[in-house]
Amino acid sequence: MVFSSNVFLFLFLPVFLGLYYLCGNRYRNLLLLIASYAFYAWWRVDFLLLFVAVTAFNYWLGIRIGAAGVRTRKAQRWMLLGVAGDLGVLGYFKYANFGVANINTALQAMGFEPFVLTAVILPIGISFYIFQSLSYLIDVYRGDVEPTRHPVDFAAFIALFPQLIAGPVLRYKDLADQFTDRTHSFDKFSEGAARFMQGFVKKVFIADTLAPVVDHCFALSDPSTGEAWLGAIGYTAQLYFDFSGYSCMAIGLGLMMGFRFMENFNQPYISQSITEFWRRWHISLSTWLRDYLYISLGGNRGGTLKTYRNLFLTMLLGGFWHGANWTFLIWGAWHGAWLALERYFNVDAAPKVIRPWRWAFTFLLVVLGWVIFRAENLDVAWRMYAAMFSFSDWRLSELTLAKLTSLQMVTLALAYGVMAWCGLRQFRNAGAPKAPGTAAITASTAAALSLDGRLLLTRICLLLLFVVSVMKLSAQSFSPFLYFQF
Incomplete structure (x- = not known):
């Protein structure tokens, strides 16, 4: 079920x-x-x-x-x-x-x-x-x-x-x-219901719509550069909305029963380093690996070289935890190597301002890692990488164009638009004052009333999207969550 x-x-x-x-x-x-x-x-x-x-x-x-x-x-x-x-x-x-x-x-x-x-x-x-x-x-x-x-x-x-x-x-x-x-309360239950609907929309409305595009691109025997990048970019969005959607639904169900679980995602694709990425992606797993594996290996207590070794081994074993395949081992080694390099160069894991070049480079590293994470075997991964960096043909084949739908392309653009908007909003809010001063009490009260109105409108829109997603679910074939295989 x-x-x-x-x-x-x-x-x-x-x-x-x-x-x-x-x-x-x-x-x-x-x-x-x-x-x-x-x-x-x-x-x-x-x-x-x-x-x-x-x-x-x-x-x-x-x-x-x-x-x-x-x-x-x-x-x-x-x-x-x-x-x-x-x-x-x-x-x-x-x-x-x-x-x-x-x-x-x-x-x-x-x-x-x-x-x-x-x-x-x-x-x-x-x-x-x-x-x-x-x-x-x-x-x-x-x-x-x-x-x-x-x-x-x-x-x-x-x-x-x-x-x-x-x-x-x-x-x-x-x-x-x-x-x-x-504790059980109406507010807690309604918060949980909203989180559940949010996750459901992420999974069914976005991730499931992108899944056929990704499956097609990774199944091509001779993908063009454009098709390989479409598959990589599509999977990057699909995996995030699929897995964060499940986490939202789990957190929402917990709230409905009075439990409050830890958050599992915090806008990971705005990260400006791999170290920051692992503080934002699958937080419950990354903190588990830190507390029970990295620290047990010695953490940073055994000197510089052992610290790099422990970082690398932690991510290597974390990759192998995801599945019995050489692709997961290489994916874990990829992230472990970058974590060690960032530690060596003392890269700031939580910059206060957006540095576009750092963000772009980190995002590229993450996308490249997702390719081998998604690939069924090393041959498929090599085929995708070779096509991505051959830069020979950015056009999509007639078969790919025939399979692509307008809804899928709009959904892909919408997915990245939502992630960009949420990420920029988080950076903006991070610099905002934590609490209003005495002179701002009246304005704060007016803002609170406005916030209540926006919250109500947001909940109505979310409910409508949830209804549409339920209708889509009834019309589509079964699509399990990606992390079920792990």
Whole structure:
């Protein structure tokens, strides 16, 4: 089941919310757990058993680590057992096929018979719930959170259906209090509904419209320079609106249930360095990698060369987390190398003014990285790069022109227009005063009334776009979120 489906919009969500607000606070976490398991089992019931087993394993280990004491050797052994077990599960289901395929390639090159392994199916969302389990065990070991003795609360945290499939990557220490005491109000619910509709429009109205253009360009056997750049620029917009759309929907659903999740995106394409980009893109993952991988490797405590090494390895492993493919490893290495270079040259990660050349260069680096991230294999990536930089023919083929629609081209222009407007507005607001002075109280009151009017108009426009997006959803074929594969 996905958020952008009729069965979720018109069956699962209204039934769940109705039951959620009818039952008392005492049973809401239990209802949330049951609903989350039903949401996950809609895909495959058998993998729900794996999900429950991983949850029980980490709940038990959390208690053992807590009982052993903060940062003791015994607690460390329990923690390492949990890390090994979680990574073992993730490694088998996510990388077994990849490992066997590469071993067989080497064996066949040496004249040996290849191994035979039944294809391993990748459980949806396993990367996210494994990372959440790991952060819980490590936080308990570090003493950052008390181990919970409420199995329903812990299981509900791991299985929260709003973020179960594609994040954000949540941490128990950030939500522990909300499981025991969270507020519900009309304002909070309406804010969540608006965020959900915003994400839905991003996904269905923009990302799904751009998807056929991107798929066509990356499938061409001999793309022109124009087609390769169209595919790269199109995917850059598609991925952002698809993934940030999912995050908006997850945050919105959380608000409807009284939870407040961390933001996962902050206008990443206005970044003027790769360092700044990773402070704005998939924030929950980048902070997870920093706190649990980069720092565990030594961070910047071991000298200059080790700092560069740790930055590179963190992004390399972060790339491999996305999938079992050499393309993801190279993508992670690409970003890791630039992070290390920026650290070496002491590049300002948060400039106060817009420097067009820095923005353009950073955006180019990001786009080039997305090409290999999107490519099915290294051959496709090389084909796209060769076409992009051959500069031989900027024209689109007759086949491409026949497949392109006016709606798709307008949507692509609209996507970049929206990103540019939001980015410029953020820079403008960053320089605005935080609060009005005494002399500005009257003007501030008038501005607040005007703001209320604009907010109402914005909500009406958003509702209309949401209705149009629902109609589009009913007319189009199924289109899963891009991050479901990770």
